Amino acid sequence: MKQLYRKLASDVYYVGVDDHHTELFENLWKLPYGVSYNSYLIVDEKIALVETVKGPWADEWLDNIRELVNPAKIDYIILNHMEPDHTGALPDIARIAKNATLIYTPRASDMRKSFYDVDLNEKKVEDLEELSLGKKTLKFVHIPFVHWPETMATWIAEDGILFGCDAFGAFGALNGKHFDDEANMELVERESRRYVSVIITSYFKFVQNAIKKVKDLGLNIKIIAPSHGIIYRKNPNWIVSKYDEWSSPKLDKYCAIVYGTMYGYTHRLAMKLKKELLNLGVEVKIDNVSYSDIGDIITNTVRAGVIVIGAPTYDAFPFPRVWTYVNELQGKRFAPRPVGFFGTFGWGGGALEKLQKMAEEMKWEVLEPIVKVRGRPSKEETEMVKRLAEAIASKLS
Ligand SMILES: Cc1cc2nc3c(=O)[nH]c(=O)nc-3n(C[C@H](O)[C@H](O)[C@H](O)COP(=O)(O)O)c2cc1C
Numbered sequence: 356m357k358q359l360y361r362k363l364a365s366d367v368y369y370v371g372v373d374d375h376h377t378e379l380f381e382n383l384w385k386l387p388y389g390v391s392y393n394s395y396l397i398v399d400e401k402i403a404l405v406e407t408v409k410g411p412w413a414d415e416w417l418d419n420i421r422e423l424v425n426p427a428k429i430d431y432i433i434l435n436h437m438e439p440d441h442t443g444a445l446p447d448i449a450r451i452a453k454n455a456t457l458i459y460t461p462r463a464s465d466m467r468k469s470f471y472d473v474d475l476n477e478k479k480v481e482d483l484e485e486l487s488l489g490k491k492t493l494k495f496v497h498i499p500f501v502h503w504p505e506t507m508a509t510w511i512a513e514d515g516i517l518f519g520c521d522a523f524g525a526f527g528a529l530n531g532k533h534f535d536d537e538a539n540m541e542l543v544e545r546e547s548r549r550y551v552s553v554i555i556t557s558y559f560k561f562v563q564n565a566i567k568k569v570k571d572l573g574l575n576i577k578i579i580a581p582s583h584g585i586i587y588r589k590n591p592n593w594i595v596s597k598y599d600e601w602s603s604p605k606l607d608k609y610c611a612i613v614y615g616t617m618y619g620y621t622h623r624l625a626m627k628l629k630k631e632l633l634n635l636g637v638e639v640k641i642d643n644v645s646y647s648d649i650g651d652i653i654t655n656t657v658r659a660g661v662i663v664i665g666a667p668t669y670d671a672f673p674f675p676r677v678w679t680y681v682n683e684l685q686g687k688r689f690a691p692r693p694v695g696f697f698g699t700f701g702w703g704g705g706a707l708e709k710l711q712k713m714a715e716e717m718k719w720e721v722l723e724p725i726v727k728v729r730g731r732p733s734k735e736e737t738e739m740v741k742r743l744a745e746a747i748a749s750k751l752s
């Protein structure tokens with residue numbers, strides 16, 4: 356029988372599972388390549404499990420563990436983060452590993468009690484507290500808000516392994532290729548960037564803090580083992596530097612246009628703006644909200660130096676999917692940057708006024724002119740598109 360686990364180092368194993376079933380992560384973000392729930396087993400004098408998996412994958416996961424040890428003998432269950440994609444199978448393991456102690460941060464304790472009725476002892480670990488398993492010693496590094504308040508990472512100094520939790524994770528099932536020297540790294544880069552953009556954008560500041568903390572601790576990291584996606588053993592610095600880059604407050608020099616249209620008037624303005632920007636040598640990424648996936652739109656826009664939003668008025672509001680995007684942008688606390696607006700209307704309008712109000716609330720600089728057109732643009736209104744393009748270009752130069 357093919358082994359169900361993978362070895363990271365002596366007595367350290369991957370025992371996680373692939374999910375090819377869930378269509379949308381958090382019921383929001385598409386998973387065209389699936390996702391993995393990574394779980395790790397450390398078989399020392401004491402046996403420690405790092406993370407569980409999402410509930411429906413409990414049986415498959417327990418089988419992986421059984422190939423290595425009797426799960427009843429597990430001494431510690433380490434929960435770096437309480438989100439149910441990593442803790443859903445806790446009741447299943449709790450029924451078997453009756454003598455295990457749960458290990459998590461003090462902030463995780465109340466959450467665990469609210470989420471799960473399990474009858475196990477707990478040990479709340481402080482930042483940088485250590486726990487000996489025999490030959491190996493674990494150290495717990497609190498990394499709050501990456502991306503929940505109770506989050507920590509777990510470090511094995513003897514092996515140089517950092518279990519980073521959601522930090523350094525990616526979408527995409529592993530399909531037997533668990534390590535960075537086995538995987539298609541182009542796909543890993545795309546799927547980890549999308550993962551960071553949709554899951555962690557609101558907490559970029561905390562990602563930067565966590566990276567600084569790990570660097571300041573001077574850990575000699577040989578392997579980064581996150582809770583989703585590829586394990587980095589060939590080049591762990593690659594994913595650290597990517598996360599650093601993607602969460603950096605310094606934005607990229609391109610313009611993202613996000614627009615909606617029902618009958619094409621707003622679309623024509625979008626195309627006109629794109630053409631003017633390209634003529635000025637500005638790099639453009641453009642998404643029509645009715646065709647592009649919302650997660651892709653967030654990924655395409657989160658690092659854009661300028662965002663331009665185009666919307667027809669729909670029942671006195673911006674076109675609904677544009678409004679959804681704008682709410683995401685606010686909720687994800689996109690870093691402030693110049694924003695432009697264009698749109699069309701049939702009678703009273705309302706879309707651009709609402710968008711402008713949003714920009715004021717967020718204290719974003721609104722670029723002039725705002726291009727507001729009834730139906731087809733006049734010559735003067737077409738000229739306004741050109742001036743908006745020039746204003747964008749000067750912001751990105
Ligand atoms: C369902 C629907 C609701 C609309 N609601 C408004 C409205 O409340 N106020 C307004 O000024 N125009 C409204 N309009 C008119 C559109 O904003 C206008 O036709 C616009 O130019 C359409 O742009 P598009 O061709 O990019 O879809 C509405 C149109 C539709 C189809």
Ligand SMILES: [Fe+2]
Nearest residue numbers: 436438502521
């Ligand atoms: Fe999470």
Ligand SMILES: [Fe+2]
Nearest residue numbers: 438440521582
């Ligand atoms: Fe997760």
